Amino acid sequence: MVATLKQVAAHADVSVQTVSNALNAPHRLRPDTLQRVTRSIELLNYRPNRNARSLRTSAVELIGYCVPSWQGGQAHLVMDQFLHALCAAAESTGRHILLFTAPAGADGMSVYDDLHARRLVDGFVLSQTETHDPRHGWLKDKRIPFVSFGRVWKETTQPGPYVDVDGAAGCATATRHLYDAGRRRIGFLGWPRTSGLAEDRLAGWRDTCQELGLPTDGLAVHCAEDTFDEGARGAASLLDATEPVDAIVALSDILALGALRELTRRGLSAGSDVALTGFDDSPLASVVSPALTTLRQPIDLIAHELINILTGPAGDEPTERLLKPELIVRGSSAPG
Amino acid sequence: MVATLKQVAAHADVSVQTVSNALNAPHRLRPDTLQRVTRSIELLNYRPNRNARSLRTSAVELIGYCVPSWQGGQAHLVMDQFLHALCAAAESTGRHILLFTAPAGADGMSVYDDLHARRLVDGFVLSQTETHDPRHGWLKDKRIPFVSFGRVWKETTQPGPYVDVDGAAGCATATRHLYDAGRRRIGFLGWPRTSGLAEDRLAGWRDTCQELGLPTDGLAVHCAEDTFDEGARGAASLLDATEPVDAIVALSDILALGALRELTRRGLSAGSDVALTGFDDSPLASVVSPALTTLRQPIDLIAHELINILTGPAGDEPTERLLKPELIVRGSSAPG
DNA sequence: GGCACGGGTTGGAACGTTAAAAGCACCGGC
DNA sequence: GCCGGTGCTTTTAACGTTCCAACCCGTGCC
Structure with a gap:
């Protein structure tokens, strides 16, 4: 049914090894042999x-x-994009992605170990990195190759190589963009500060505001979860303040869309009355109206870096790449 | 580093084959040997x-x-759920999922062929099935094992095994639910009828309305794409009719959420003024308010059936499974 | 003419596992 | 005492590829 090396060798009247060489080291063959084998x-x-x-x-x-x-x-919301990009990046180096499930945290590590020991995979790409994520240290100890999408927060050193998006820089860009559009009282919609990611993005907004001489006191709201309702609630509290905000930087598209809903409910026009930005450029950002200004993560680049680091030469020192998100300006911050 | 059969054999003082048997056919070993080897x-x-x-x-x-x-x-929006379920189902039979990318339609078939010929995979699970999808026939001709999530529409016979969700039954359930809640003028938000899936779901609504003696003329709107805006536009046209609707069955959650936005914009209350249902139970359905009544696809069951069919005994006749979605009743159709 | 050299090619072994067949010990029946 | 099982274990031979060492042969050098 399917031809083997041996059959090809017989057909071309050479040895098996020569056919193998034709594919893996063609320079070793005399041109005419190469052509015959090919x-x-x-x-x-x-x-x-x-x-x-x-x-x-x-x-x-x-x-x-x-x-x-x-x-x-x-x-x-962007997982399908990420997976597609990761797949494509792997394929560009002749590799593929093997999916699996595992319990969260340390409990799941035996699954990683097993997959590696049975030789189903060469290494791992981690994502959904959490504060104090135990996986990184565990894999490092076992000398199982891996690379992480997302930093391990609140540790002194990063255990192993990673690629991440610079959330602080992103929120700084968004804040500056709002400032340039004439906004002078910019609120922040975030998550609880126990999350490293939340703190990172918060810092980008806070530092930029201070740099620009804008107020920050009482202008940061920490939503309990990443839902429309929490976003709306957070926005409401920013709008109900004695001195209401004229712009909001949200830590996620979901929160931003919640805020958008609240603005609409109050008869306020997003973009002209209150400017608004999100984070992720999820598919929803462009289908609402006004469309949402948001920070797009360079997903293709991230995926390529992940694969490069994982499959590149196995240097000792951890490789670290911090990529800047791109501000996608839409109606929610720049009407017209 | 990693132990091999030979090393285990030496350690247990038996032959290599005996160790292999201990794992693959333990009944062949004498109990004490089995224990020693284990x-x-x-x-x-x-x-x-x-x-x-x-x-x-x-x-x-x-x-x-x-x-x-x-x-x-x-x-x-539900792809991550589907992938998780598919993975879990595969793992319950000791298998795994290998991801890859391929150009759409017939152009991508060489990728499928290659993966199979190089022995990277045993078979395929297809999804995103389209009207006149060429992949099924192609794989069938090449005798490459596969199973499809989604029927091939507008063909006389299904080329190969499939699992699908009964959209007609789902929309029928939704329509009947709205009728039971006292609604008597139920509109439908769909896609162009060139899509087999759209026609299937449309039929479920239409037939049930006729069965219940409800009007259907001019009550079906076909949205050009699956976006909030189109959903809102479609809803608007149903509400602006001389005799406006008191309920809407939407073919997707996205369209339903667009409709929801339009209702809110008009100061109408979804659930009490106009009842609304979606399709898919995407993560968004439960985070909006009022939360969206929607049809949940039995994703775990679908995944298990897919894997069962693909890995089960290779019977000749195509296996076909049509599963009913479950109506999840929330505030958008039953206030309070 | 012998010898080192190097490009091109080959045979043999190995990777770690399983299928199939052969071997071996023990037992019951005649 | 021999025969045919039966129950357990080992031997042998693959699966299809790549690595390694060897080989062959023409060339150039002393």
Whole structure:
């Protein structure tokens, strides 16, 4: 049915090894032999058996990725984009992504260990990194290759290589953009400060405000969860203050959309009355009206960096890449 | 580093084959031998090398899944749930999911062929099935195992096994639910009828209305795309009619949320003034207020059926499973 | 003419596993 | 005492590939 190296060799009247060389080290063959072998390969429609190859070379060219469980309605709105990008990046190096599920935290580590020990994957891409995430240290100890999308927060050193988006820089850009649009009282919609990510983005807004001489006292609201309702509630409290805000930087698109709903409910016009920005450029950002100004994570670049770091030369020092998100300006901050 | 069968065999003082049998056919061993071997396996922390096994048995226990590209802001809001479920289902049979990308339509088929020929996967799960989808026939001709999530529309026979959600039954349930809540003029928000899925769901609404003696003329709107704006526009036209609707069955959550926005904009209360249902139970459905009544696809069941069919005995006749969605009643159709 | 050299090619072994067949010890029946 | 099982274990031979060492042969050098 499917041709093997041996059959191709017989057809081209050379040894098996020569056919292998034709594919893996063509420079070793005399041009005429190479051509003869290549013709046979095409004629027989030969495709190398990946299992045999992996057995010999002990590299499976597969990268494990744990598909997050959508606990508690937490929507991963850009996960499909990320997966697509990660896949494409892996394929550009001849690799593929293997999906698996695992319990959260340290409990799931035996799954990682098992996949690696059974040689189903060469290494892992981690995402959904959490504060004090135990996975990184665990994998590092076991010397299992990995790279993380997202920093490990509140640790003195990063255990292993990572790629992340500079949330502080992003929120700084958004804040400055609002300032340039004439806003002078800019509020912040965030999450509780126990989350490293939340604190990072908060800092970007706070520092920029202070730099620009804008007030920050009482202008940061910490929403309990990432839902429309919480976003609306947070926005309401910012609008009900004795001195209401004229702009809001939200830590996520969901919160921003909640705020948008609240503005609309009050008969305020997002963009002209109150300017608004989100974070992530989720698919929803462009389908609401006015469309949401938001910070787009460079997903393709992130994915390529992740794969590069994971599959590149195994240097000792951890590789760290911090990428800047791009401000996508839409109607919610720049009407007309 | 990692123990092999040979090392375990030496440790337990038996032959390699006996260790293999201890794992794959324990009934062949004498109880005491089995115990001795098992102890050695655990002591050495042995894990079978999957590549070697696959080479020998020519089954890789991997299932290919083409990760959809999110063309044109089309949000796959339940894709992460589906992937998680598919993964879990595969793992419950000792298999895993391998992700890949491929151009849409017939152009991408060489990718499928290649993955199969190189023995990276045993078979495929297709999703995002389209009207006149060429993939099914192609795979069937090549005798590459696959199962489809979603029927192939507008063909006389289904090329190969599939699992799908009965959209007609779902919309019928929703319509009947609205009728039971006292609604007598129920509109439908759909997509153009070139889509088989759209026509299926439309039929469920239409037939049920006729059965209940409700009007349907001019009460179906076909939105050009799956966006909030289109949903809002469609809802507006149903509300502006000389005889406005008192309920709306929407073909998707996105359209329903657009309609919800339009209701809110007009000062109408969703649930009491106009009742509303969506389709998919996407994460957004429960975070808006009022929360959206919607039809939940039995994702876990779908995933299990897909894997069962694909990995079950290779019968000749195509296996077909049509599953009913579950109506999740929330505030948008039943206030209070 | 012998020898080192190097490009091109080959045979043999190995990667770690499982299928199939062979071996071995013990037992009951005639 | 031999025969045919039966129950457990080992031997042998693959699966399809790549690594390594060897080989062959023509060339240039002393």
